[in-house]
Amino acid sequence: MKLHGSMSIVDNELTIGKIKCSELKKKYNTPLYIFDEELVRNNCREYMKHFKVEEKGNRVAYAAKAFFPVYMCKLIDEEGLYLDVVSEGELYTAKVAQFPMEKILFHGNNKTLEEIKMGVELGVGRFVVDNYYELELLNQVCEQKKKKQDIYFRVTPGIEAHTHEYIQTGQVDSKFGFTLSNGEVHKAVENLKKYENLNLVGIHAHIGSQIFDIKPYLDEVEIMLGLINEMKKNYDIEIQELDLGGGFGVYYSEGDNPKPIKEFCENIVKKADEVCRVLDIKLPVLIIEPGRSIVANAGSTIYTVGSIKDIKDVRTYVSVDGGMTDNIRPSLYEARYECILTNKAKNPKNQKVTIAGKCCESGDILLKDVKMSEVESGDILLVSSTGAYGYSMASNYNKILKPPVVSVLNGESKIICKRQTYENLIELELM
Known part of the structure; x- marks a missing residue:
């Protein structure tokens, strides 16, 4: 398994943030999400430095959907990032964390009236408008509130990045945004004068997720700046901000x-x-929206090995005390991960096994046919790179409790999300 961030192997045991995984299990039990705070902060700083935030005034906006407890919101504020939210719940979390509302970009292809009202009332900096329905609603709310709202248009640029079809967003056949190729973007710009309470300051595009190739982003830059040039020439509209989305693999x-x-x-x-x-145009403020690439490798999940089923000449199933309820991605779109027995970190990897979750579903498989050390019940299994879309997509299927999240840094650990209790599980249910 590849080691990330502050991971190291000491005396045949894996440590994160200078703490042995066995100590974390003893203190917090399993399943347990581990959050490498040093790596998260370093990633934030790398983005801020290399995207020329201080030098050029560009912006890095963290995509909250990847992982967004209150603690994470406060962390990105401390590191100087903007914030990309997509729901009332994420916006409420930002409010509780006292994140500066003017540094928030509010996304979403079907914002409800309640979400729009909340965003306007709280003073969200930018609404990323996805369609005509939203234009109408947002303008009406702003008129009622006697406010003028800065907006971006979300543009579908027609770029098909090489990634899983479920996480492609820039191609023509997409639920997101105003399509560029069929003239929808130009039509929306022409109709802007109808919306007196909206101020178009930027355009936005997002071409997908888990993209390894740089070329699609360079194509996106060229297409979007070409559009900015057309909007200046044809409509005398000066676009000041260009948001290129995220999706870095x-x-x-x-x-x-x-x-x-x-x-x-x-x-x-x-x-x-x-x-x-x-093009001889003014360079707009550039914005990018990394989420996964900030937190994915900084997160790990540890489990305790339970039953082991060896089907001769077929497969060996190793079951753990978590599964698809704390990591749905393998079941959802066959996402692949790496793992290690933390208490046997340097032992030879000479056994092929399949790691199964505890849910009553045959599809609850975390890793299939992986090589690892000789495994026994009671061993601690770590699955790496679960920082993005692990906790944020966790569920209570089979009425299984959601695990806690613990932050580790320089030999210290602290809970940033409590383990769910049975009382939490049924607190919304009525007799």
Whole structure:
């Protein structure tokens, strides 16, 4: 298994943040999400540095959907990032964390009236408008509240990035945004004068997730800056901000080859400079929205091994005390991960097994046919790179309790999300 961040092996045992996984299990039990705070902060700083935030005034907005407890919201505020939210719940979390509302971008392809009202009342900095329905609702709410709201148009640029079909968003056939190729974007711009309470300051595109290649982003830069040029020439509208979305790929398992944060950022900034010079237009403020690439490798999940079923000449199933309720991604779209027995970290990997969860579903498989050390009941199994879309997509299927999240840093650990209790589980249910 590839080691990330502050991981190290000491005396045949895996440590994170200078703490043995066995100590974390003893203190907090399993299943347990472990959050490597040092790696998260370092990733934030890498983005801020290489996307030229101080030098050029560009912005890095954390995509909350990846992992968003109150603690994480406070952390990204401390690191100077903006915030990308997609729901009333994420917006409420930001409010509780006292995140600066003017630094929030409010996304979503079907914002409800309640969400729009909440965003306007709280003073959200930018609404990323996805369709005509939202334009009408938002303008009405702003008129009632006697406010003028800065907005972006979300544009579907027609770029098909090489990733899983469920996480492609930039292609023409998408539920998101105003489509560029069929003239929807230009029509929306032409109709802007109807919406007197809205102020178009930027445009936005997002081409997908878990993308390893830089070229689609460079194509996106060229297309979007070309659109900005057209809007200036045809409608005398000066677009001041260009949001290029996120989706930068991360390492999950062998075969993944992500580019460093520095390479993604510097290539995008350089391309934007070049295109603006060719088009002879003013360089807009550039925004990117990383989520997964900030937290994925900084998260791990530890489990305790329970039953082991060896089917001769077929497969060996190793069952753990978690599964699809704390990590739905393998069941949802066959996401691949790496694992290690933390108490046998240097032992030879000479056994092929399949890691099964405890849910009453044959599809509850975390890892299939992986090589690992000789496994026994009671061993501690760690699955790496679960920081993104693990806790945020966790469920109570089979009435299984959600695990806690513990932050580790320089030999210290602290709970940032409590383990769910049985009382929590049924507190909304009536007799």
